[in-house]
Amino acid sequence: MASGRGLSGMGIHRKRGGGSRLPIVLVIFFSVLAPLIFFVGRGLYTSASIDQNDIPSGSSKQNVHWRERLALRYIKSLLSKDVIDVIAASTVDLGPLSLDSLRKSNMSASWKFVGAETSVENNATSEPNQKAVRIEKEAPKGKGDNILADGHSQLVDTPAKQFRRQLRERRREKRAADLVQQDDEAIVKLENAAIERSKSVDSAVLGKYSIWRKENENDNSDSTVRLMRDQMIMARVYLSIAKMKNKPDLQQELQSRLKESQRALGDTAADADLHHSVPEKIKLMGQVLSKAREQLYDCKLVTGKLRAMLQTADEQVRSLKKQSTFLSQLAAKTIPNGIHCMSMRLTIEYYLLPPEKRKFPGSENLENPNLYHYALFSDNVLAASVVVNSTIMNAKDSSKHVFHLVTDKLNFGAMNMWFLLNPPGKAAIHVENVDEFKWLNSSYCPVLRQLESASMKEYYFKADHPTTLSSGASNLKYRNPKYLSMLNHLRFYLPQVYPKLNKILFLDDDIVVQKDLTRLWSVDLQGKVNGAVETCGESFHRFDKYLNFTNPHIARSFDPNACGWAYGMNMFDLKEWKKKDITGIYHKWQNMNEDRTLWKLGTLPPGLITFYNLTHPLEKSWHVLGLGYNPSVDRSEIENAAVVHYNGNMKPWLELAMTKYRSYWTKYIKYDHPYLRNCNLNE
Numbered sequence: 001m002a003s004g005r006g007l008s009g010m011g012i013h014r015k016r017g018g019g020s021r022l023p024i025v026l027v028i029f030f031s032v033l034a035p036l037i038f039f040v041g042r043g044l045y046t047s048a049s050i051d052q053n054d055i056p057s058g059s060s061k062q063n064v065h066w067r068e069r070l071a072l073r074y075i076k077s078l079l080s081k082d083v084i085d086v087i088a089a090s091t092v093d094l095g096p097l098s099l100d101s102l103r104k105s106n107m108s109a110s111w112k113f114v115g116a117e118t119s120v121e122n123n124a125t126s127e128p129n130q131k132a133v134r135i136e137k138e139a140p141k142g143k144g145d146n147i148l149a150d151g152h153s154q155l156v157d158t159p160a161k162q163f164r165r166q167l168r169e170r171r172r173e174k175r176a177a178d179l180v181q182q183d184d185e186a187i188v189k190l191e192n193a194a195i196e197r198s199k200s201v202d203s204a205v206l207g208k209y210s211i212w213r214k215e216n217e218n219d220n221s222d223s224t225v226r227l228m229r230d231q232m233i234m235a236r237v238y239l240s241i242a243k244m245k246n247k248p249d250l251q252q253e254l255q256s257r258l259k260e261s262q263r264a265l266g267d268t269a270a271d272a273d274l275h276h277s278v279p280e281k282i283k284l285m286g287q288v289l290s291k292a293r294e295q296l297y298d299c300k301l302v303t304g305k306l307r308a309m310l311q312t313a314d315e316q317v318r319s320l321k322k323q324s325t326f327l328s329q330l331a332a333k334t335i336p337n338g339i340h341c342m343s344m345r346l347t348i349e350y351y352l353l354p355p356e357k358r359k360f361p362g363s364e365n366l367e368n369p370n371l372y373h374y375a376l377f378s379d380n381v382l383a384a385s386v387v388v389n390s391t392i393m394n395a396k397d398s399s400k401h402v403f404h405l406v407t408d409k410l411n412f413g414a415m416n417m418w419f420l421l422n423p424p425g426k427a428a429i430h431v432e433n434v435d436e437f438k439w440l441n442s443s444y445c446p447v448l449r450q451l452e453s454a455s456m457k458e459y460y461f462k463a464d465h466p467t468t469l470s471s472g473a474s475n476l477k478y479r480n481p482k483y484l485s486m487l488n489h490l491r492f493y494l495p496q497v498y499p500k501l502n503k504i505l506f507l508d509d510d511i512v513v514q515k516d517l518t519r520l521w522s523v524d525l526q527g528k529v530n531g532a533v534e535t536c537g538e539s540f541h542r543f544d545k546y547l548n549f550t551n552p553h554i555a556r557s558f559d560p561n562a563c564g565w566a567y568g569m570n571m572f573d574l575k576e577w578k579k580k581d582i583t584g585i586y587h588k589w590q591n592m593n594e595d596r597t598l599w600k601l602g603t604l605p606p607g608l609i610t611f612y613n614l615t616h617p618l619e620k621s622w623h624v625l626g627l628g629y630n631p632s633v634d635r636s637e638i639e640n641a642a643v644v645h646y647n648g649n650m651k652p653w654l655e656l657a658m659t660k661y662r663s664y665w666t667k668y669i670k671y672d673h674p675y676l677r678n679c680n681l682n683e
Helices: 002-048 058-063 066-078 081-094 099-104 159-199 223-244 248-265 278-296 299-333 337-352 381-393 412-421 446-451 454-461 469-479 486-497 518-522 552-557 574-580 582-592 604-610 635-640 659-666 674-678
Strands: 111-114 134-137 372-377 401-407 428-433 503-507 511-513 530-532 569-573 615-617 643-645
Touching (some): 223 248, 248 278, 337 381, 337 674, 372 381, 372 486, 381 401, 381 412, 401 412, 401 486, 412 428, 446 486, 446 582, 486 503, 486 574, 486 582, 486 604, 503 518, 569 574, 574 582
Parallel strands (some): 372 401, 530 615
Antiparallel strands (some): 111 134, 503 569, 511 643
16 A cells, blocks of 8 residues: 555656646747847848948958848848948948938939938938838849849949939929929919908998808808809800700700709808708719710810800999999989878978968077077988987087078978977077079079080980980989089078078088087188088098099199098188188189089089188097998097088988998987878888
8 A cells, every 4th residue: 555655656746747847948948049039030130120220341340240240141132232331331420320321322323212202301300210211122224234143233323324313303303393382372362362352342332241240251151052053153164065066965964954953052052051952963963064074075165165154244243233333322312201201291281380380489590690500401301300409409508509491392391390390499490492592593503504504404304315224323323313403502602591690500411410519610710711521531532533633724723632521510601701702613613514524513522622722620520421331430430429420322311221320310310209100210
């Protein structure tokens, strides 16, 4: 038993000893062979990575370590002696090998660098851990190439190859310079185009808006809409060419797809508003356009068609601008139905009154020179009421103010009835009919005489005269009825209308008074006749804007750079007026302008001439203009102004008025008044 146990114990010991011998063998194997494999592999890696390891020169070969000799053996089998010499020299002179050192060496042009950019300048600061650069040998070309015994091409850099390489380098440099120049030119063109687009925005158009508002963004901002419009343009081009080249099938197909795209797009400006079937229509249109391109494309012909389409679009834009001008001028000449209704109702009520009730109180103040007198000439009852109400509401003492209103016979009853029903506080008011001024006749007044002439009648009233949209829109504003009305020219006859007064403040009916105006009567006009706010800037609203300086009479009498001024709020010294015979000066120039060669119709040009060197400039805060055409008037200027003026076509009582300025006018109107309510005049 004991011997059995001993044998069995020995068997167990043997098994354990045999089991532990294998790990020991493995440890010894890896301890000896792993360093050998590592050093051999390092030598191979050194031969393959010549751009990261130094290679010793030939003069010190006897001292080279065995691992480096092994690496050199592998390199010699891959590279020729010339290349190895270049690498060695670069290593000795410059330290670690780099791609630049290879490029700067005198190597053959038959070597090319793969994995690096061709431009040295673009890679001058390349990182050392960039991808490895492989040097490949181009296949030898030509009969003159020498083949060495080891199968490698001799590196011969002939003058011809050097010349070709230099030519290639020059071409590359020239192409790079051309690309840079093209980029600069493209940027300049884009900037110039943007500048031109900004200039094309007319600051005086109806409904002026900010281009940064969302609703005024570019219609082509969405890519799908833009793509569809581009497809439709090219479809029209190919459709025209298909007709020309007699391709009826293709023509019909293009026409069908074009109609489908037009129906799908409509007036849509955003991708979100497009129908879900649009992508399919775009795909079908693209297929037809590809087909048309294969059959019809001709660069010169397509360019000609696109140019023709551009010219047609240009003509359409000009036509629409002319139409817009015509319609805005037409709207400016009209009286809204509500104001016309109000005038008719008031007229009826006035003539139903007994004569003794048609008189205004305070008639004894009408010729008192110590009071503040205003002249207002208008045929618009509502506008006149705003002028009077705003003046009285901002006056410190309304009892010292006197309003002299002149209107035509059509609105005479309405104007009287309105102010009888709505007296202006304690101020005196007097309404007159211009048609009852017997002294204002054609023998005395040149304008009336000219209106009776055959040439003027032909200019205004002949049926076949070009006053239609197609031919006369550009001058339509000069055919506005206000230029024919004597109410407009009555401002040149103030001493005749009010012979007992010394000073009078003239107000247009499209103004709003915001402050007390009594200080104007104490302004020293320094011997001048007219006190007005000047309107000229650096280059606009000067005399050459209103007068024809090609005419010798104008050229020798006036300075083209003289500053213009504004009608609308003018303080006139009637004593000086009479001394200087202002009305006589006006008559003289009005007679000279019978053929309308000195200025076009209106009262500002003859006013500039008549009061030339006789106008005293007032502070600009007295009178702020532009609320009827300029959307950029500074709000602080409006708030601080004594008078704001809606000069221009966008009068505050019209629907085309600018909303941002309308509240300054409407706050002086009581829209709950029975006459306004019955005529549907709403704020």
